[in-house]
Amino acid sequence: MVGLYIGSTAGFSGKNLITLALGKKFQDDGFKLGFMKPVGAIPKEINGMMVDEDAYSTNEFLDIKSDPSKLTPVLVSQDFKMKAYSGECLLYRNDIKKAYDELSQNKEIMLVGGSGSFLYSGKYCQLDGYNISRLLDSKVVIIDRYFRELNYDYLIAAQEVLGDKLLGVILNDVPEYFMQETREFIVPMLENRQVKVLGIIPHDDVLKAITIGDLASQLGGKIISMHAKADQIIQSFLIGTMQIENFMTHFHKNKNVAVIVGGDRSDLQLVALEGNCPCLILTGNIYPNDIILTRSEVLGIPIIVAREDTFTVAQKMENILNRTKLREAVKINQGCQVVNENLDYDALYKGLGISPTK
Structure with missing residues (x-):
């Protein structure tokens, strides 16, 4: 049996996705295959048990017949x-x-899912990724997003600490405009510093997508029309704070985006609806007029009303899309x-010292 610890340079780097893949x-x-996540930062009750939600979901997706209560031995509670x-x-x-x-x-x-930063998260209690991987005598892959x-x-620095225990690194969510520099330089x-690159994962808008219902919840807002579309996903957004002519120019270049706009800007709201945006987010806790509501229902486009101003909502939106689960x-x-x-699975299997059986 070989163990493989999946760490990362920071939180929200794609550990869950790469572990699943x-x-x-x-x-x-x-x-x-076996799986565990030694430390869970956000305990959640599922089926009467306190578990780490990501670990539980991974175990379910991979259909591993393990006792869910043993998946995450350490849950970061106040008592802990x-x-x-x-x-x-x-x-x-x-x-x-x-x-x-x-x-x-x-x-x-045995796949082992990390938490936060491999070298630092949990260092205060010796439960950082480095110490846990040593405890379990596992090989390591580190993700950098x-x-x-x-x-x-x-x-x-991780390679210098881990030596041959580090099988390699995965560069994740690399945008197209940065791909050439990544590959060529x-x-x-x-690799000249003995850091093996196992793969470069390109940016994919679908992976940052979020359902309209989840977005409303995370913004602290409320869906006020077309609740039936709450399960649809959005991938990006456009801020409507400009003159209508400028807004139309930007909107026509980026049509498949949610539009964040002040609740008092009915002119921009109507342009966004008629342009078939997937979702309209109104800020300032201002509800739309009857014309906007009617067009929303006719066109089947949900409207979310958020309490904060447009700039604050846009900042929240960016953070949500970057950290969506x-x-x-x-x-x-x-x-x-x-x-x-x-991913270079040949190099990964060679580093693990195993060969596929199929």
Whole structure:
């Protein structure tokens, strides 16, 4: 049995997606797969048990017949924090090792999902990714998600710490305009520093999509028309704060986007509706007039009313889309396909010392 720890340079880097993609590929290639996530930062009650939601969902998607209560031995509750602050960490390490040993019985590959930053998150209680991967004697893959730039200094530092335990890194969510620089300069530079790049995952708008219902909830807003469309997804947005002529120019170039606009700008609201935007988000807690509501119902376009001003809602929207979780089947399937088309599985299997059985 070999263990593979999936870490990242920061939170929300795509660990869940890549864990799902790897797990599905390993199963398709004939391996008996196990999974756990040692530390869960946001406990949630599911079916009467306190679990880490991402770990629970991953276990369900991969159809691994494991006791859900053992998937995440450490849940970061207030009680955990008080004990960790006092230095009572050894017990938690023992719990993780015991759960790992039980879940890995009769398995050929054990996937271990990380939390936050591999080198730093949980360092205060010795439950960071580096210490856990050493505890479990597992190999490591680290994900770095592009956000204005790639964090190659971190990847080099991780290689220096891990040595041959680091199988390689995955550069995730790389936009098209940065792809050439990544391939021609950053990858060779990393590999010259003994950091193996296992894959470059291109940006995909579908993976940042969110349902209209979830968006309304996370914005603290309310859907006031076309509630039946709450399950539809949106991928991007446009802010309507300009003169109508300028807005129309931008909108015609970016039609498949939600439009964020002041609740008092009925002129822009009507243009967005008639242009068939997927969703209209009105700010300032101002409800639309009857003409806008009627057109919304006729055209089948949901309207969300949010309390805050346009700038604040736009900032929230950007954060939500950057941190949206994988929940919908369409996103999971699309994500697994994109990942698996761009990963070097030959190098990964060689590093793990295994060969596919199918």
